[in-house]
Amino acid sequence: xxxxxxxxxxxxxxxATFSIALVGNPNAGKTTLFNRLTGLRAKTANFPGTTIEQRxxxxxxxxxxxxLIDLPGLYSLNTGNIEERLARDVFLGRNGLGHGASAAIVVxxxxxxxxxxxxxGEIRELGVPVVIALNMIDIAKRDGLxxxxxxxSRELAAPVVPICAxxxxxxxxxxxxxxxxxxxxxxxxxxxxxxxxxxxxxGCHRHAARFDWAEGVAETTTRGSAVLSSARTEQLDRIIxxxxxxxxxxxAVMTAMFIALFALAEHPMGWIETGVGWVAEQAxxxxxxxxxxxxxxxxxxGGVGGVLVFLPQICxxxxxxxxxxxxxxxxxxxxxxxxxxxxxxxxxxxxxxMLSAHACAIPAIMSTRVIEDRRDRLVSILILPLLTCSxxxxxxxxxxxxxxxxxxxKAGLTFAGAYGLGxxxxxVMALIFKKSILPxxxxxxxxxxxxxxLPSLRNAxxxxxxxxxxxxxxxxxxxxxISIILWAMATYPKMPEGYVEANAPSEVVAELNELAQAxxxxxxxxxxxxxxEFAARADAITSSYAMGYSLAGRIGHAVEPIFHPLxxxxxxxxxxxxxxxxxxxVVSTLAIVYGIGEDxxxxxxxxxxxxxxxxxxxxxxxxxxxxxxxxxxFYVLAMQCLPTQAITRRETGSWKWPAFQLAYMTLLAYSMxxxxxxxxxxxxx
Amino acid sequence: xxxQCSGQLAPADAGxxxxxxxxxxxxxxxxxxxxxxxxxxxxxxxxxxxGRWVQIIRQGDPLIVRVLGSQxxxxxxxxxFVYINPCESx
Numbered sequence: 001x002x003x004x005x006x007x008x009x010x011x012x013x014x015x016a017t018f019s020i021a022l023v024g025n026p027n028a029g030k031t032t033l034f035n036r037l038t039g040l041r042a043k044t045a046n047f048p049g050t051t052i053e054q055r056x057x058x059x060x061x062x063x064x065x066x067x068l069i070d071l072p073g074l075y076s077l078n079t080g081n082i083e084e085r086l087a088r089d090v091f092l093g094r095n096g097l098g099h100g101a102s103a104a105i106v107v108x109x110x111x112x113x114x115x116x117x118x119x120x121g122e123i124r125e126l127g128v129p130v131v132i133a134l135n136m137i138d139i140a141k142r143d144g145l146x147x148x149x150x151x152x153s154r155e156l157a158a159p160v161v162p163i164c165a166x167x168x169x170x171x172x173x174x175x176x177x178x179x180x181x182x183x184x185x186x187x188x189x190x191x192x193x194x195x196x197x198x199x200x201x202x203g204c205h206r207h208a209a210r211f212d213w214a215e216g217v218a219e220t221t222t223r224g225s226a227v228l229s230s231a232r233t234e235q236l237d238r239i240i241x242x243x244x245x246x247x248x249x250x251x252a253v254m255t256a257m258f259i260a261l262f263a264l265a266e267h268p269m270g271w272i273e274t275g276v277g278w279v280a281e282q283a284x285x286x287x288x289x290x291x292x293x294x295x296x297x298x299x300x301x302g303g304v305g306g307v308l309v310f311l312p313q314i315c316x317x318x319x320x321x322x323x324x325x326x327x328x329x330x331x332x333x334x335x336x337x338x339x340x341x342x343x344x345x346x347x348x349x350x351x352x353x354m355l356s357a358h359a360c361a362i363p364a365i366m367s368t369r370v371i372e373d374r375r376d377r378l379v380s381i382l383i384l385p386l387l388t389c390s391x392x393x394x395x396x397x398x399x400x401x402x403x404x405x406x407x408x409x410k411a412g413l414t415f416a417g418a419y420g421l422g423x424x425x426x427x428v429m430a431l432i433f434k435k436s437i438l439p440x441x442x443x444x445x446x447x448x449x450x451x452x453x454l455p456s457l458r459n460a461x462x463x464x465x466x467x468x469x470x471x472x473x474x475x476x477x478x479x480x481x482i483s484i485i486l487w488a489m490a491t492y493p494k495m496p497e498g499y500v501e502a503n504a505p506s507e508v509v510a511e512l513n514e515l516a517q518a519x520x521x522x523x524x525x526x527x528x529x530x531x532x533e534f535a536a537r538a539d540a541i542t543s544s545y546a547m548g549y550s551l552a553g554r555i556g557h558a559v560e561p562i563f564h565p566l567x568x569x570x571x572x573x574x575x576x577x578x579x580x581x582x583x584x585x586v587v588s589t590l591a592i593v594y595g596i597g598e599d600x601x602x603x604x605x606x607x608x609x610x611x612x613x614x615x616x617x618x619x620x621x622x623x624x625x626x627x628x629x630x631x632x633x634f635y636v637l638a639m640q641c642l643p644t645q646a647i648t649r650r651e652t653g654s655w656k657w658p659a660f661q662l663a664y665m666t667l668l669a670y671s672m673x674x675x676x677x678x679x680x681x682x683x684x685x
Numbered sequence: 686x687x688x689q690c691s692g693q694l695a696p697a698d699a700g701x702x703x704x705x706x707x708x709x710x711x712x713x714x715x716x717x718x719x720x721x722x723x724x725x726x727x728x729x730x731x732x733x734x735x736g737r738w739v740q741i742i743r744q745g746d747p748l749i750v751r752v753l754g755s756q757x758x759x760x761x762x763x764x765x766f767v768y769i770n771p772c773e774s775x
Contacts (some may be wrong), residue, residue, distance in 0.1 A: 075728035115732050115753040207729050208736045215753070233756065241758075243745055293737060335758040339746050444760035445747050447728045 013340065014406040019067040019100075020059070020157040020178065021090050023123060024107030025116050026073030027450035029135040032326075033107055033165035034070045035462045037175075042070075044466055047086050051653045053369065054086075055466075061179040066381055069101060078124045091128055103129045103181055105174070110140035110162070111229060117214035119410045120156065121195050127188040130158050131177045136291050137162040138169070139453070143229040145222055152221045157192045166456045233451045237332065241449070246336035253329065254355055257320050261313065262390075268312035276305035294491060295484075303483030306582050307476045307643070310360055313390065315464045317356055317363045321368050326455035330370075331447055338445045344427045345434035347371055347442050354426070357387040358419075361644045362471060365651055375438040381651060382661055385644050386426040388419045392635055394584045399632045401608045402623050418636050422480055425637060425668065433674055474650050475643030482581040482642050486552075490578055492590075495549035500542055512538055528570055535680075544595035553593075566634070568668070569616070569626035576634070583640040626680035630673040638669035702771050704739070705748060705764040712740040713769035720766050728767070731757055739769060 024030040034042070038057025047054045055070040069090055072083040093100025098422040106123050108116035123130060132152070133177040140147060159177045163170030198210040239245050280301045287293035324330050331353060339349030349370045357364035364384045371377040388396075396418050406408040434440070501509055519534035547553050548570075556573035563573050571593040579586035587607070594610050614622035639645065639662045701716055715735050718725055732753035733739060740747040746761035 079726035079730055081726070112754045113701075115755050118730070118732070207734045211732065211734055211737060211753070218754075230754070230756075236750065237756070238743070241743070241749060331758075335749075337745055338758075338760065444724065444763045445758055446724070446731065446760070446763065447747075447758040448731060449756040449758055449760070500730065 013352065017064070017066075018182070019069055020092075020100040021069050021071055021087070021101035021104040021128075022107065023071045023074065023087060023104055023119070024133075024135075025075055025112075025119055026109045027328075027448055028073070028109040028112075028116055029165045030070065030073060030107045032456050032459055033105070033133060033135065033163070033171075034068065035170060035459055036165050036457075037169055038068055039462070040465065041148070042462070045652070046650075050082065050086065051651055052083060052086060059175070061175060061182055064182070066102075066182065067179075068105075074119060076119060079125075080250075085618075089476060092124075103131070103178065105110075105133050105178065106130050107133045107165075109137050110134050110137045111143065111145065113147070114211075114215045116280075117217055118210055121198065121210055121337040124156055124158060124189070124195055124276050125191050125199060127191055129181050129187070129189045131174060131181060132156060132158055132160040133165075133170075133174055134160055134162045134660075135165050139229065139451075140163040144224040146224055146396055148221045148223075154209065155192065155194075155217045155221065156583065158189060164599070214322065223260060229451055233449075237381055237449065240329070241332045241335055243336060246332065250333050250336060253324070254332070256322070258355075258359070261316050261320060263334065264316050272308050272312070273305070276301060276308065280305075291491070292487055295487065298491075299484045299487035300480070302487070303480045305538065306474065306585070307479050310362070310643070311468060311471065312389070313360050314363045315468045317359050318467040319460045319464040321352070321356070321363075321367060321456040322460040326453060326459055328450045328452045328664070331449050332598065334370075334447060335445070335449065338447075342442060344430045345376075345442050346380060346430055347373065348445060353384060354387060355520060357384040357389060360389050360391070361385040361387070361641065362475060362647050363467065363649050366467060366470070369632035373443045375434075375440055376651065378657065379433045379438055380662075381648055381657070382433060383426040383429045385639055385641065385661065385665065386422050386429065386637060388422045388636065389641075391582060391584045391641065392418075394587050395635045396632065398587050398607070399628050399635075402611055403628050404627060405608060414632070418632060421633065421636050425672075428666070429664075469655050470650075471643070471647075475646045478646040479643050480583055484580060486578050489552040489555075490547060490550050490574075492551060493549065494545045499549060500545045504545060508541065512541060522601055540592075541595045544593055547574060547593050565678065566630045566673045567624065567681070568631070569622060572627075572631065576638075576640075579640055581642040583635060583638070586635070625685050626677045629680055630677035633676045634669045634673040637665060637667075637672055639665040690716045695747050695754050700770055701740060703765050703766040704741070704750070704769050705769040707744075707769060707771060709744050712738060713771040714768060715739055716770045717768040718766065719768075720763060724763055728759070728763065731755070733757065733759075733767065740763075760773065 022030060024032055034055060034057065037059050042055050042057035042591075044053055044055050046052060052072060057068050057070075058065050059068045062064075071087045071090060073525055074084055074087055075087055077084050090101050091099035091104070104123060106120045108120055120130075120132060134147065134149070134152070137147075146460070149160050149162060159181070161170055161174040161177055163174055165171075194213060240249055258464040282299045283301060284293060284297050287296060321330070324333075334348035334350060336348070337351040341348050341351055349372075351367070352370075353364040353367045354366075357366055361384050364387075365381050366382045368377050368384075371380060393572050400411040400414050404414065434442070435552075500512065504512075515534045515538040519531045519538070522534060548557075552574050553570070555577060556570035560568075560570050560574050563576075568576070571590065574593050575586040578589040590611065591607055594614060611623050612621065616622050645658040645662060648661055649655055652658070702713070707713065715733060715737050718728065718733075718735065720728070728734070732755065733750070737752055740751045742751055742756060747758045748761060748764055749756055749758055750764075751757075
């Protein structure tokens with residue numbers, strides 16, 4: 001893979017003085033070509049004022065740099081949908097860059113010439129200088145198609161270069177032609193008469209003349225027929241796109257994908273955790289003990305670690321999805337699922353994001369871009385965080401450990417129930433949103449089923465790189481900021497000297513004194529390890545009071561009346577508050593507020609024992625069955641994930657939607673937890 | 686790629702069949718499309734357009750058709766309003 005040096009990259013940005021548009025049908029291999037030409041130099045942003053992504057990268061043409069703009073995949077320029085308008089704007093210089101594209105590369109699929117020539121014809125009619133990249137020439141050759149390049153070039157009155165974007169074959173020739181075009185000053189290209197006649201034919205049916213032209217050109221320039229490859233695609237589709245068998249294949253493919261995802265992400269996540277832990281340790285050792293050390297270790301490093309740990313899953317998921325998309329499988333998945341998804345008012349294409357959300361809502365929300373209809377896409381984005389992502393697993397594990405430590409069957413059923421609740425609520429909410437705030441039938445399916453192809457590893461790696469960067473930039477900065485705020489809330493105001501002695505019950509004070517004496521005795525006896533352990537236990541108890549004294553603790557107390565009907569005490573409230581940025585934090589927060597120290601969270605058994613020993617004022621257990629279940633339901637349904645909110649903002653283009661998402665999910669989580677607690681208590685469980 | 690039976694088409698609307706009623710494997714020419722503008726545009730730029738040959742690959746919902754060398758999956762609700770002049774048996 002070509003890796004651009006950073007210096008090179010900077011220089012190229014300065015030098016790019018003109019832009020070239022990359023345009024073509026979806027599935028014509030446009031993205032593969034873009035990745036080939038720009039590599040890691042590409043940047044992803046939204047078209048100004050829209051949530052449609054535009055990728056821009058610099059390419060070198062001889063001694064000059066040009067900016068390559070990857071336009072959305074198009075079938076036409078003239079039906080007036082938003083992507084087409086954006087493409088026209090780029091050609092006409094209304095794209096906010098101050099200048100239009102000086103030239104275009106039109107990618108056409110050699111195995112599907114007639115359909116692809118329709119768009120190529122429309123672009124030729126604009127008069128913009130173009131080079132035609134005749135892609136997938138290798139597949140065409142393999143299938144026995146031979147295309148007369150000169151004849152095609154004559155018909156289009158434009159240079160045609162056969163390429164294979166997947167392997168990189170023919171790219172030098174393409175760039176050479178482009179350079180020649182640029183050197184000649186990018187004057188407009190005359191439109192061939194036959195093509196000009198297409199839009200002037202007033203008597204005939206719209207599109208008909210141009211399709212006739214495209215089919216005519218394809219016929220005269222191609223020898224052989226694509227029957228062979230289409231027969232193979234049809235044969236595979238007999239099973240893969242079968243209404244019943246296709247569902248089983250889909251289930252199998254997705255199961256395999258998830259197994260691969262979790263297996264591949266496990267080790268990198270472990271390395272990141274170990275690495276962040278090591279850095280935190282080094283920082284703690286290097287810095288003098290105190291607020292600053294705590295700020296760096298718990299606030300900054302802890303916050304960065306919380307972001308980084310999700311990176312492997314996000315990257316690997318995008319890698320696998322890119323591979324699946326390249327092969328042509330994702331289109332089939334959307335096809336077989338469309339009928340079922342229509343029952344909740346969503347298109348078949350919403351299903352893959354819904355599955356991805358079971359790993360992490362962030363890549364899921366980013367991948368809703370495949371859904372064309374804006375309302376369908378918004379509904380999908382709104383409901384995706386209801387599905388159980390992997391960050392919820394530590395919470396589920398904690399609750400099941402509290403309730404069913406000795407019974408793997410009950411624990412398993414609880415896990416399954418939590419997943420099921422997420423799925424059911426997501427579908428119910430989708431239906432409600434489609435009937436209320438975002439009304440309208442979902443657009444009936446019209447989907448191209450591209451031929452099956454070998455995937456491009458390069459595409460997958462670049463997609464992974466691109467999406468990973470977006471995650472770090474958009475989510476990383478916000479989660480870091482919020483974790484610092486949360487750290488401050490849990491640290492300040494500081495408890496005054498002697499606070500524990502004055503406020504804690506006498507047995508706690510006695511225990512602290514005993515621990516201090518035991519530590520001193522052990523140190524005297526030379527057993528430093530034991531001394532440290534006693535000191536750590538004393539620290540843990542003090543930290544729990546410090547947390548109670550802090551702003552977070554005070555808010556936890558203040559909101560007790562609100563959460564009391566759910567069976568939560570102020571400590572659980574603190575847990576909910578501090579896990580606002582990332583839900584898995586609740587486990588370590590509970591470990592701190594219940595006085596077993598942060599490290600106690602890793603030891604499930606001791607956390608469980610401590611939590612189970614907690615009693616309410618009346619002596620009944622704090623973590624009763626109804627409370628635990630209410631807590632579980634709350635965490636299944638509550639938003640509690642700021643990176644997701646940041647990504648929702650990016651994908652919807654306004655803070656209105658993440659705010660609504662937070663509001664409806666919190667309300668839903670609260671009411672369902674309320675029903676759970678009150679219902680179970682009433683049943684006497 | 687194209688069907689070999691041009692010239693044998695019935696001239697009038699009488700012979701038109703909605704696309705979702707054709708048998709899998711049969712071919713015909715698109716004659717009429719009674720659809721809303723947005724759906725019409727989406728279908729037509731992909732090649733399902735009056736005057737074009739279409740072959741049914743699979744019936745059902747969605748159905749799969751081949752047009753201009755590519756395969757399209759189309760919701761049945763749309764196919765009902767696309768009228769085909771079917772080609773005589775092959």
